[in-house]
Amino acid sequence: MEQKIENMNENKNSPIARRKFLRVLGTAVAGGSVLAISGGLFSKAKGSEVSHYWQIDPQKCTQCGRCETDCVLQVSAVKCIHANKVCGYCDLCGGYYRSNVKELNTAAENLMCPTGAIQRKFVEDPYFEYTIDESLCNGCGKCVKGCSSFGNGSLYLQIKRDLCKDCNECAIATVCPSDAITRVSLDKPYKLKDE
Amino acid sequence: MMNKIVLICLFLLQIGQGVAQNRFPKPDFESGYKYPEIHYAVANENLLVTIDILLLVALMGIVAWAVIRKRTRKPIIWVSVISVAYFGFFRHGCVCSIGSIQNISLALVDSTYVLPFSVLLFFILPILFAFLFGRVFCAGVCPFGALQELIHIKSYTLPRTLSIILGMIPWIYLIFALLYAITRTSFIVCHFDPFVGFFRLGGDIGMILFGAVLLVLALFVGRPFCRYICPYGALLSLFSSVSIWKIRLTDKSCINCELCHNACPVDAIRAPYINKVNESRQRGVKRLLNYFVLLPLMILCGAFLMRLISNELSRSHKDVRLYEMVVQHEANPGEALSVELDAFYGQGGDIKELAVKAEKIQADFNFYATIAGILIGLVIGITLIELSVKRTRKLYEIDHAACIACARCFSYCPQYKIGNESGNKPL
Structure with missing residues (x-):
């Protein structure tokens, strides 16, 4: 028996030689797979000029309010955007006032926006211009809901590219009930309503 | 007659919907407003x-x-600082190599998925470097590794059993990450990212707490995230174990002083070991063969169990959950609509279409979860087999799969110092 073991050690099939062989084989397999994966994927990969960025489709958005709460940022990168060219410039604005308010004045209890981000400016009788103060907007979408139910739908939510962290997977997209958040290509960086 | 009325009603409804976007006409400004x-x-x-x-x-x-x-270790500290500052705090850690696993796997199965070129490079370059030089990416280029590297004070060794059990987590995590990415459920690696909250100075409080626990651990245990969680590290260890250029402590002969072993924070230097079990070679081979018979059994077990729970798993997909909600709602329509159902019915929800979608996802889960089960069985089986293979080591050896190239050991090696002082530069 002992002799046999000795024989084995002297043999070129000794465990040491075999381990070495396996290691070389492993290296070859690893190198081959690196080449195969990169080769296979390079044909699939698109250049960075068609990189995609997260945007909301305003037509699909249901203003559920998750954009405010589910963004990875403390204050959401989703902001309300106002399409002036769609707006009716109404005095009684569904996005500005809450429904069933007693008096139409700018007291906070009458206003839809919880942070006072919507500013209103008199243009001419009977038209008012509405603008969004982006630094105050938290993307809750309350005004959007009001505007789309009682108005032209000129207020809408959109992900601001300069604020968005461009997460690998958008945290809001994973909870969006209407799958409104998808990636769009760089040549059309914003999904806007007034274009 | 009834039919006609319904038709007219439907027609009117459609007109109503069309107008809904423009209830109020465009104002004619007279004051020259632009x-x-x-x-x-x-x-x-x-x-x-x-x-x-x-x-x-x-x-x-x-x-x-x-x-x-x-x-030498000094450049690695600087690399770590740069990585934490740039990839971490400036770029906020997205997209990172760890997360790119999911994009790559999704691109492999789904040809409609657009894989940006940069993501591919983030995935393949560290693997290429691991294949050439070992896990140099882990050393300090990865902002997560760099963060743990910079705060590490003292290395305490975990018990071997615990370390081996925890060491299986990255593989299982990797398998689940692939499963969830391929089925388009979610990117769990990104979702359960413990450190990105620090880099962004805010985020999910649960994950930040988890990250804080890991960082406190990292003070005393080398790289807890890299060793026991990171799925990309597991992938890299495959390539680094067969890398072309390997890290060597010294060109001179090892004197078995144990210093490098004590310096290593990740237990990547294996101590000499004398195999006292005097087993005849044939018996050893037989034992190994038995294990290889056992391995398919474990694989089958894993596949069976994962297939069993695949329907449960598929419920983490948004569409399957929505389908269940819709079915529940159809059963008792009186209940108030949830946000999801509201959106579904608001878009003119087609239940049949959703059912087909949900069934397809469940079928996908059935198939891919079985494969995942096979892989999990393989991971556990191979870990057990590795444990039973006891080889005699005469000297301290670097385990290249576990070595994260932090370069702490070099300065501890007395042989290396002698070489340097006498002017014999290594290599």
Whole structure:
């Protein structure tokens, strides 16, 4: 028996030689797979000029309010955007006032926006211009809901590219009930309503 | 007659919907009011992405040079600082190599998925470097590793049993990450990212707490995230174990002083071991063969169990959950609509279409979860087999799969110092 073991050690099939062989084989397999994966994927990969960025489709958005709460940022990168060219410039604005308010004045209890981000400016009788103060907007979408139910739908939510962290997977997209958040290509960086 | 009324009603409804977007006409301004011009900022992402890739290659190159050629640790500390500052705090850690696993796997199965070139490079370059020089990416180029590297004070060794059990987690995590990515359920690696909250100075409080626990652990245990969680590290260890250029402590002979072993924070240096079990070779081979018979059993077990729970798993997919909600709602329609159902019915929800979708996802889960089960069985089986293979080691040896190229050991090696002082530079 002992002799046999000795024989084995002297043999070129000794465990040491075999381990070495396996290691070389492993290296070859690893190198081959690196080449195969990169080769296979390079044909699939698109250049960075068609990189995609997260945007909301305003037509699909249901203003559920998750954009405010589910963004990875403390204050959401989703902001309300106002399409002036769609707006009716109404005095009684569904996005500005809450429904069933007693008096139409700018007291906070009458206003839809919880942070006072919507500013209103008199243009001419009977038209008012509405603008969004982006630094105050938290993307809750309350005004959007009001505007789309009682108005032209000129207020809408959109992900601001300069604020968005461009997460690998958008945290809001994973909870969006209407799958409104998808990636769009760089040549059309914003999904806007007034274009 | 009834039919006609219904038709007219439907027609009127459609008109109503069409008008809904323009209830109020465009105002005719008489005061010469002009619509404000609004431009939205679009950052030049291409430039930053190019810098990312160049820096990635440069930093990995520096680490490779430091550990293979110079055998010194100082550059690695600087690389770590740069990585934490740039990839971490400046770029907020997205997209990272760890997360890119999911994009790559999704691109492999789904041809409609657009894989950006930069993501591919983030995935393949560290693997290429691991294949050439070992895990130089882990050393300090990865911002997560760098963060743990910089705060590490003292290395306490975990019990071997615990370390081996925890060591299986990255593999299982990797398998689940692939399963969830391929089925388009979610990117769990990104979702359960413990450190990104620090880099962004805010985020999910649960994950930040988890990250804080890991960081406190990292003070006393080397790289808890890299060793026991990171799925990309597991992938890299495959390539680094067969890498072309390997890290060597010294060109002179080892004197078995144990210093490098004590210095290693990740237990990557194996102590000499004398195999006292006097087993005849044939018996050993037989034992190993038995294990290889056992391995398919474990694989079958894993596949069976995962298939069993695949329907449960598929419920983490949004569409399957929605389908269940719809079915429940159809059963008792009186209940108030949830946000999801509201959106579904608001878009004119087609239940049949949703059912087909949900069934397809469940079928996908059935198939891919079975494969995942096979892989899990394989991971556990191979770990057990590895445990039972006891080889005699005469000297301290580096385990290249576990070595994260932090270069702590070099300065501890007395042989290396002698070589340096007498002017014999290594290599």
